[in-house]
Amino acid sequence: MKTTIFILLFAGVFGCTYAQPKYDTLYNTTIITLTKIGLPPATIISKIKTSVTSFDVSTDALIDLSKNGVNGDVINEMIEISNKGNITATKEANSNDPNEMHKTGIYYYNPKDSTNPLKKIDASVVSGSKTGGYSYYGIGGYGSTSTLSGLHSHLQINNSNPVFYFYFNSPEKITAENWLFATATSPNEFVCVWLYTKSDCRYFKTGGGSAYSHSIGIPEKDKVQFNVTEIKEGIYKVSFSQPLKKGEYCFMYANQAPSMYSNNKLFDFGIPDSK
Numbered sequence: 605m606k607t608t609i610f611i612l613l614f615a616g617v618f619g620c621t622y623a624q625p626k627y628d629t630l631y632n633t634t635i636i637t638l639t640k641i642g643l644p645p646a647t648i649i650s651k652i653k654t655s656v657t658s659f660d661v662s663t664d665a666l667i668d669l670s671k672n673g674v675n676g677d678v679i680n681e682m683i684e685i686s687n688k689g690n691i692t693a694t695k696e697a698n699s700n701d702p703n704e705m706h707k708t709g710i711y712y713y714n715p716k717d718s719t720n721p722l723k724k725i726d727a728s729v730v731s732g733s734k735t736g737g738y739s740y741y742g743i744g745g746y747g748s749t750s751t752l753s754g755l756h757s758h759l760q761i762n763n764s765n766p767v768f769y770f771y772f773n774s775p776e777k778i779t780a781e782n783w784l785f786a787t788a789t790s791p792n793e794f795v796c797v798w799l800y801t802k803s804d805c806r807y808f809k810t811g812g813g814s815a816y817s818h819s820i821g822i823p824e825k826d827k828v829q830f831n832v833t834e835i836k837e838g839i840y841k842v843s844f845s846q847p848l849k850k851g852e853y854c855f856m857y858a859n860q861a862p863s864m865y866s867n868n869k870l871f872d873f874g875i876p877d878s879k
Contacts, residue, residue, distance in 0.1 A: 629656040632665055635682065636672045645675035652681050661686045703835050708773045708785040710855055710871045712759065712766060713841075722769065725759055727869035728752055728854070733810070747812035748820075751805050757852055757872040764847035764875055768855075770794075772838040788857060791840050796828040799852040799872070806852050806872075828853065848875045 630652060638648050659665075659682045669679055699706065700721050702713050711722045735748040770791045788794065799806040811820040828848070833841040854872035 629658055631658055632660050632669060635674055635678060636669065639672065639674045639678070645678050648675070648678050649681045652678075652685060657685055659686050702769045702841070703839065705773055705839060706771045708771050711769045711771070712761060712873065713769055714763070723759070725871040725873060728872050729869060748810045749807045750810050751807045752799070752872060753805060755801055755804050755806065757874040759873040760876045761873055762876060764849070765844065766848065768842040770840040770842060790834070791830070791832045791842050793858055794855050795822060795858045796830050796853055796855050797822055798826045798828055799854060801852060850875050850877055
């Protein structure tokens, strides 16, 4: 009975859904609606500045906004924020310099690749989580894991001394893709984790214990230490003191280990051979 109660308690702690930040996305139709319900232009402009936006500022769209009574200052703000986004995207797309700001995220830097030296690491999510084993009055134990689909990451790096760049672009609009980087401010808030492999998947440990004690989180022995160098505000270079051995790895936000119960993302890569 004691063991059963403990396991249920642990499941409640580990299996709960963590609250995630939610951000509004404003469209032309949203601005028209806010106008028609009588919100002052200053309030709408303030909302635009603090929200994710996806505006159409083509000539026809501007005519439609005006016909629907949208204030001129509000329209100007919509145009300005759309232009800023386009200019930033163009600048980032045309720059191969790792020391210049890029779109928020984690990038692998390979100076030998003259075409695309900065490769953005696509985010992955956990496909499953489980707790295995049991304990009876202190005898035995259990462990919990989270799983990633596939035996290997899509990004395989033929270099045991890889270099990564983290970009935290604070003025950037907050989206579901980059909210982690709006929450964190440097790579020191992330951990690099060694991934175990089994059958056709990868996994990492997220806790374990017995009837008398338990822990939740990534074991220290599975974390890979890295060095952080701040290049300039929002730009950090990440390297490793020791060559990485052959295997699968990932960066994850240290505040919470991703699981199937949360949508926290992780950024995985593999080292196919020590070179």
